[in-house]
Amino acid sequence: MKRPIIIALDFPTAERALAFLDQFPADLHVTVKIGMELFYAAGPSIVTDVQARGHAVFLDLKLHDIPNTVESAMRVIGRLGVTYTTVHAAGGHVMLSAAKRGLVAGAMAAGVTAPKLLAITQLTSTNQAILNQDQQIMGTVRASVVHYAKLARASDCDGVICSAQEVQAIHTAVGADFLGITPGIRPASAQSDDQQRVMTPAAAAKAGSNGLVIGRPITQAAEPVQAYRDIMTEWSN
Secondary structure: OOOOEEEEOOOOOHHHHHHHHOOOOOOOOOEEEEOHHHHHHHOOHHHHHHHHOOOEEEEEEEEOOOHHHHHHHHHHHHOOOOOEEEEEHHHOHHHHHHHHHHHHHHHHHHOOOOOEEEEEOOOOOOOHHHHHHHOOOOOOHHHHHHHHHHHHHHOOOOEEEOOHHHHHHHHHHHOOOOEEEEOOEOOOOOOOOOOOOOEOHHHHHHHOOOEEEEOHHHHOOOOHHHHHHHHHHHHHO
């Protein structure tokens, strides 16, 4: 499977997001992440607007609710033709399995390919203190991430969202065919912002990441298309 760089479209309106994408040449098709802010502001039409430009969509809504509610919501998402979507691993086995059922059912009804279901392990803003004190999870961040990856694999998920620092441990635990999509990626010259567990594209490639989620280093660059191409070169090499 192709290893994508996924551009995080962290914009407050559809107009700004589409204006950003319109800087890209018509023959340069990318994968973009539509998160909560943009989706809640623009609704499902933002997905079709992005797809109409030839781009693939990672719909990152991080669902976490009772199994029946998650299954129903995923049935709707499955009809949208997106490539990836997310659910919180902390919801447990029954919820994760329900999410997968909903996605498959929705995609079949619409005649499209079902999205890859990615489970959120620990956010890249989670550090040791947050894990132990706020979440009351004892042990290390890595141990928690690997635990959630095992749970996700057993629940028919296709992969996880995790820091690049944990990809090797996940692949060792559950198999190299299980996707590890990694946010918290910053070129060496960029600041880490509010992310705690970060890595460069080259280091993430060496670690075995199956895809990178990158926002501000591309969306806030003076020349976004060139920034994307530079990062793609580093990632591919």
